[in-house]
Amino acid sequence: MLPFQIWLADKSFCVGWVEQRETHSQIRFQWVTLTPTQPPRASGSQKFCPSISNSSTSTHTHPVMVRVSGIAPSRRFVVSKRSRRSRPISSRHAWLGIALIAIALAWCLGSWGSRSLAQDWDDYGGYDYDTPSAYLSVNITNLELVFMSLTVEVPLPDADQDSLGAEEQAIADQLPQRLDCASSDVTVNTRNGWSTIRVNCQRPGSPLSSWQSIVTLNLSALEEPLQALEITTLQVGMYGTVGQLVVTPALGDRLRYASSTSYNTVFALSDLPETLTLQIGYQTSTIVLQASLGIALILLPLGLILWMRHHALQVAPDQAATTWFSYQYWLGLLSSAVWISWLVLLLSFDTLMIVSLIGDRWAWLLSTTWGTSLMFVAPPLLVNVLSYALSYPVFRNIGQQDWSRLELIQQSLLEQIQVLLPLMFVIAGIRDWFFTGALRLGVVWMILAVVSRVVLMQWLMTSQDLTVQSLSMGDLRDRIFDLAKPTGVKLNQVYILPRGRNKMVNAFALQGGQVMFTQSLLEQLTKDEVDAVVAHELAHLQYGHHQSLQGSWLWAAIGCGLITFMISTLVLPGFPWLPVTLVVSLLAYYLTSRRHEHQADVQAVLLTGNPKAMITALAKLAQFNQMPLEWGKRQELLLTHPSMRRRAAAIASRYDVSPEHLDEWLAESDESPDTYSLPTAVTDAVPIFSTTFKQRVTTRLSRSLLLVLTLTPTLAAILINTWQLTGGLAWLGMILGAIATFGVVLAVINWMPLLGYRKLEQQLGERLQNQGLPIDAWGGRFVGLSPGANPRIYEGFYNWDLGFVWWVGDRLYYAGEQTHFCLRADQITQIQRRPGTQGWWRSPTVGLYWQDGEQAGVFTLVPTSVRSMRQIPPAVRQFQRDLEAWQSQPIPAPLPEGLGSWTSPQIGEVTSQGIAEMLTVNQVLNSFVTLGIAALGLSVLAQLPFAWNQVGAWYVAGTAILVSIVQLFPLLRQRRASS
Numbered sequence: 010m011l012p013f014q015i016w017l018a019d020k021s022f023c024v025g026w027v028e029q030r031e032t033h034s035q036i037r038f039q040w041v042t043l044t045p046t047q048p049p050r051a052s053g054s055q056k057f058c059p060s061i062s063n064s065s066t067s068t069h070t071h072p073v074m075v076r077v078s079g080i081a082p083s084r085r086f087v088v089s090k091r092s093r094r095s096r097p098i099s100s101r102h103a104w105l106g107i108a109l110i111a112i113a114l115a116w117c118l119g120s121w122g123s124r125s126l127a128q129d130w131d132d133y134g135g136y137d138y139d140t141p142s143a144y145l146s147v148n149i150t151n152l153e154l155v156f157m158s159l160t161v162e163v164p165l166p167d168a169d170q171d172s173l174g175a176e177e178q179a180i181a182d183q184l185p186q187r188l189d190c191a192s193s194d195v196t197v198n199t200r201n202g203w204s205t206i207r208v209n210c211q212r213p214g215s216p217l218s219s220w221q222s223i224v225t226l227n228l229s230a231l232e233e234p235l236q237a238l239e240i241t242t243l244q245v246g247m248y249g250t251v252g253q254l255v256v257t258p259a260l261g262d263r264l265r266y267a268s269s270t271s272y273n274t275v276f277a278l279s280d281l282p283e284t285l286t287l288q289i290g291y292q293t294s295t296i297v298l299q300a301s302l303g304i305a306l307i308l309l310p311l312g313l314i315l316w317m318r319h320h321a322l323q324v325a326p327d328q329a330a331t332t333w334f335s336y337q338y339w340l341g342l343l344s345s346a347v348w349i350s351w352l353v354l355l356l357s358f359d360t361l362m363i364v365s366l367i368g369d370r371w372a373w374l375l376s377t378t379w380g381t382s383l384m385f386v387a388p389p390l391l392v393n394v395l396s397y398a399l400s401y402p403v404f405r406n407i408g409q410q411d412w413s414r415l416e417l418i419q420q421s422l423l424e425q426i427q428v429l430l431p432l433m434f435v436i437a438g439i440r441d442w443f444f445t446g447a448l449r450l451g452v453v454w455m456i457l458a459v460v461s462r463v464v465l466m467q468w469l470m471t472s473q474d475l476t477v478q479s480l481s482m483g484d485l486r487d488r489i490f491d492l493a494k495p496t497g498v499k500l501n502q503v504y505i506l507p508r509g510r511n512k513m514v515n516a517f518a519l520q521g522g523q524v525m526f527t528q529s530l531l532e533q534l535t536k537d538e539v540d541a542v543v544a545h546e547l548a549h550l551q552y553g554h555h556q557s558l559q560g561s562w563l564w565a566a567i568g569c570g571l572i573t574f575m576i577s578t579l580v581l582p583g584f585p586w587l588p589v590t591l592v593v594s595l596l597a598y599y600l601t602s603r604r605h606e607h608q609a610d611v612q613a614v615l616l617t618g619n620p621k622a623m624i625t626a627l628a629k630l631a632q633f634n635q636m637p638l639e640w641g642k643r644q645e646l647l648l649t650h651p652s653m654r655r656r657a658a659a660i661a662s663r664y665d666v667s668p669e670h671l672d673e674w675l676a677e678s679d680e681s682p683d684t685y686s687l688p689t690a691v692t693d694a695v696p697i698f699s700t701t702f703k704q705r706v707t708t709r710l711s712r713s714l715l716l717v718l719t720l721t722p723t724l725a726a727i728l729i730n731t732w733q734l735t736g737g738l739a740w741l742g743m744i745l746g747a748i749a750t751f752g753v754v755l756a757v758i759n760w761m762p763l764l765g766y767r768k769l770e771q772q773l774g775e776r777l778q779n780q781g782l783p784i785d786a787w788g789g790r791f792v793g794l795s796p797g798a799n800p801r802i803y804e805g806f807y808n809w810d811l812g813f814v815w816w817v818g819d820r821l822y823y824a825g826e827q828t829h830f831c832l833r834a835d836q837i838t839q840i841q842r843r844p845g846t847q848g849w850w851r852s853p854t855v856g857l858y859w860q861d862g863e864q865a866g867v868f869t870l871v872p873t874s875v876r877s878m879r880q881i882p883p884a885v886r887q888f889q890r891d892l893e894a895w896q897s898q899p900i901p902a903p904l905p906e907g908l909g910s911w912t913s914p915q916i917g918e919v920t921s922q923g924i925a926e927m928l929t930v931n932q933v934l935n936s937f938v939t940l941g942i943a944a945l946g947l948s949v950l951a952q953l954p955f956a957w958n959q960v961g962a963w964y965v966a967g968t969a970i971l972v973s974i975v976q977l978f979p980l981l982r983q984r985r986a987s988s
Contacts, residue, residue, distance in 0.1 A: 221290035434458035548612035565597035789813030
């Protein structure tokens with residue numbers, strides 16, 4: 010026996026030890042109860058202690074040395090006692106600390122920069138407003154026009170004078186001519202005994218080429234008028250936004266500030282140069298460098314892809330897995346590098362400006378926001394799509410993928426566009442909201458962002474053959490839920506990704522208490538190995554790894570972004586802070602993800618007590634996914650998962666598995682037939698009443714309700730404002746608008762949920778007919794079936810299965826997608842009408858209580874051939890009468906052939922949620938927030954007022970939320986009763 014731990018609880022403790030077996034170590038746990046007068050009493054050995062599976066107990070511990078009588082382990086052991094003082098720093102707290110440090114550093118840099126600038130300004134002497142002054146500002150924003158502004162401050166002879174004298178006014182009128190202006194505007198303002206003369210003018214530049222221009226300032230022409238105004242100095246500021254600005258002659262010590270694009274200096278009129286020559290634009294060498302970099306970023310990745318493809322297609326068959334993994338790794342890395350390099354090129358150099366200068370035909374496009382955005386995304390998008398197109402032979406021959414070249418290009422394009430297009434819409438919406446004031450257009454962009462994201466994600470999943478199906482019953486489902494109990498994870502659903510063209514052998518932990526497994530994984534791994542993989546995914550949910558990953562990326566991005574932005578602003582102008590932030594945040598994301606994988610592996614072995622199963626499962630995952638067992642640590646820096654061997658070695662080190670056994674298990678190829686069987690509804694055919702259908706119906710219903718809840722009061726508000734109703738008439742209009750909203754909601758709830766059921770009835774009838782079940786000849790009735798007597802929710806529906814029920818002689822038959830069974834009339838002990846869901850449209854059901862020997866149960870049926878919710882109650886009453894009439898006087902008839910093997914219902918436990926679990930406070934509040942945002946956005950589009958004393962946006966939002974509460978009121982009452 011090897012070292013063990015003891016977890017202390019209130020008057021009891023849990024002992025955990027490791028038993029050394031012949032090939033591996035077996036983990037065991039045992040609860041021991043303490044009493045004042047009796048020795049410790051063991052409560053039985055088990056595979057886990059419920060309390061220690063919780064993260065707050067198993068991780069927040071520190072070792073305490075103790076002596077326990079009667080126990081003589083072969084090595085020293087420790088007791089882990091939970092302590093509130095010694096809590097380890099979680100990843101969330103760690104990244105919060107990093108972000109705070111980054112903010113403090115950014116504040117220090119900002120303070121240092123502001124103090125430095127203030128000190129520099131003090132050294133320059135600043136402005137002296139007690140003496141006459143003149144300031145000439147020269148702005149060159151393009152190569153064709155120069156904008157100049159001359160500001161002259163002179164005192165008035167009389168403090169009460171409110172205008173210039175005749176001589177001063179004549180001088181002011183001469184200034185535009187002295188500046189050689191093509192068009193000008195002269196304004197004179199007087200205040201507190203001072204007069205401000207401002208001359209704004211434009212003059213053409215002198216282009217030397219498409220990317221260079223020259224401007225000559227005749228400063229000597231200003232000497233005479235400025236001396237006449239008793240001004241002794243002239244301050245000149247020169248600013249350019251196109252390339253570099255070069256001033257001749259050299260200003261030397263007279264410069265107050267100088268950079269590549271701006272100069273500021275002060276001249277004494279006695280030492281005023283005759284002319285200043287400003288040359289602005291780009292050197293030919295800069296143009297060549299920019300063009301070379303752009304062409305290299307396009308051609309170099311494609312050349313590398315061709316080189317990689319050539320070498321990949323020449324490898325030996327036994328190196329296919331390593332080659333395929335390396336090719337995918339470098340292809341993904343190259344794709345990311347293309348995006349980051351292109352961002353660096355655009356943000357660190359004036360690439361957009363140079364392109365617009367070289368080709369006038371592109372100037373109109375780049376002058377628009379969408380043209381600029383297209384320049385940002387089109388070249389790297391095109392390069393990555395071409396990279397996947399060129400990689401098709403590797404995907405086909407080495408990766409054994411079934412996709413065509415066109416499908417591969419489509420997937421690559423969708424994977425990038427489903428992120429880029431919504432992001433561009435969001436940026437456009439933020440721009441119009443906060444910078445241009447176009448609120449209506451901003452709302453349109455945000456709507457397009459949401460719609461494009463949803464549509465593109467659906468296209469991407471369809472193109473990749475990612476259509477899932479729920480696993481709501483069976484041995485595997487029961488085992489998954491049993492493993493979830495000691496972790497404290499509330500599982501809501503288990504999904505299976507059927508085996509299709511997508512050959513993944515993998516498992517996923519999804520947000521919302523959901524896990525998903527590919528059918529290929531369940532067919533290739535043994536039960537013990539599947540249990541280990543299940544426990545691994547449950548550990549991700551237990552420790553909240555999804556939230557931790559998002560937090561690590563966010564805090565790293567914020568902290569690094571602040572630091573690098575301050576560096577680019579104060580220390581190194583032009584520093585590519587955005588690409589650096591992206592790289593650092595991705596590295597933090599990858600590092601956190603790898604830590605999570607190790608943590609989940611340890612917890613999985615703790616739950617199953619079988620390290621061998623976890624290690625062999627990792628080996629099989631590598632084998633069937635064509636991955637090497639080991640890759641280098643440098644490669645691992647840019648991967649979310651450690652190598653399989655490194656993960657297996659960590660497990661072996663933690664649970665005292667010898668290196669010999671580790672190598673043996675990694676090389677083991679167990680083709681044992683002991684695998685989990687899946688229901689035929691998942692494996693044999695594409696389900697009709699499928700998860701996809703349910704998601705489509707619930708999404709359609711929720712969107713329809715969102716639309717009518719916001720659109721109807723918006724129309725009411727528009728009519729009230731158009732007709733200019735006030736006082737009592739306005740209140741009457743608002744009340745009628747709320748009533749109309751509630752009426753439209755009831756109409757949607759009445760018709761929308763049952764849309765598509767007629768097609769389901771036809772498809773299921775044809776499928777059963779093909780299976781040799783003549784439903785029409787037997788008089789089958791289309792019904793929905795739910796296990797249990799009380800209403801439950803199955804993936805958003807109140808029916809777990811759809812099928813046909815009929816009776817022949819004294820037998821009642823049911824045939825559906827999930828189950829089929831037969832009951833004799835004497836086995837049905839009671840037929841009772843059940844209340845069902847208590848909405849505004851009631852949906853009662855017919856409950857059938859049955860008993861077959863020692864087996865007993867209850868299920869409910871509801872006719873689904875109706876076309877609206879309002880038709881369900883009379884259909885249920887008629888269905889109940891028909892069942893009771895059949896049970897009381899069965900009509901003798903020959904039994905159908907081929908159904909003799911059908912038995913009483915064998916359904917078992919089914920995944921579902923109660924109404925109390927679905928209508929939580931958080932869910933209701935989230936729906937209200939969504940309603941409020943949608944109502945306010947629609948009000949902006951309709952140009953409704955936002956004032957509290959007018960019928961506008963707040964009326965629309967309030968009515969939508971109020972009607973939603975009224976609509977949920979019966980369900981809330983039922984939730985309270987059921988809880």
